[in-house]
Amino acid sequence: MVTTSQNAHETNDFNRSAPVTLHESMENNVTTALKDDKAGNGGNNGHSNDDHGNNGHGHETKTVTIIVNSIPKVLPKGKYLVSDLKRLVGIPADYEMDQVKDGILTPLLDTDEIHIKDGDEFIGQVKTGGSS
Amino acid sequence: MIELGKVATLHSLCPDAKLVEENGQQFIHLPALKIPVGTQTKTREALLCPSRHSGYLTRLFFNEKIDERRTIAGVAVNWSAHSILSRTWYTWSWQGVSADLPLLQMLVAHVKAFK
Numbered sequence: 001m002v003t004t005s006q007n008a009h010e011t012n013d014f015n016r017s018a019p020v021t022l023h024e025s026m027e028n029n030v031t032t033a034l035k036d037d038k039a040g041n042g043g044n045n046g047h048s049n050d051d052h053g054n055n056g057h058g059h060e061t062k063t064v065t066i067i068v069n070s071i072p073k074v075l076p077k078g079k080y081l082v083s084d085l086k087r088l089v090g091i092p093a094d095y096e097m098d099q100v101k102d103g104i105l106t107p108l109l110d111t112d113e114i115h116i117k118d119g120d121e122f123i124g125q126v127k128t129g130g131s132s
Numbered sequence: 133m134i135e136l137g138k139v140a141t142l143h144s145l146c147p148d149a150k151l152v153e154e155n156g157q158q159f160i161h162l163p164a165l166k167i168p169v170g171t172q173t174k175t176r177e178a179l180l181c182p183s184r185h186s187g188y189l190t191r192l193f194f195n196e197k198i199d200e201r202r203t204i205a206g207v208a209v210n211w212s213a214h215s216i217l218s219r220t221w222y223t224w225s226w227q228g229v230s231a232d233l234p235l236l237q238m239l240v241a242h243v244k245a246f247k
Contacts, residue, residue: 098244100144103144104166104168125240128233129228129244130227
């Protein structure tokens, strides 16, 4: 499970005598990713990253911040099945999920696979409304 | 009453969304709302009414009808015209979108009718 590996990774990454909160460590990773992007290497620091953002050294897990129902969520960079993404960000499995692209709602299927990027926005909600 | 800060949650769908009011009833003005209609996208000026209006829990009004969509869920689209803020706006019969929903989900629940 992605969140478990993230936590395990952070335990290895930081000085155990000076624990860093999950939130702080995630923010550090997001900052690093942004710096890499500005350097023009698309977030890759020159080492081969896998789909979960591991850089091959075991020192860093790259994360991205996405927006789900107006709330920022930090996740490891990578590809996700929509059904997995819903579970990770707390959207119930039977809810619909849409991605907002250039102000347009794009419905996602549970079986779709998406590569999340910093700033991607999603809306999850129960289907509601009907003709009367 | 809708707080100004909550209107900002709509900016991803309409960057210039702002709160307006008429006779104590609040609306959110959406100058250029993009509406997926089948495989196309239509843009309309819109007003979201986040509270009860004309017998509905919440409503979304457009400056023009969306003629491309003749039926929704197998039912003919039943457009009606309303005068709000000294202008004519059009809405359709779409019930059950709760005023308790966050604004973003409320707007999406209306917009997705046309998908």
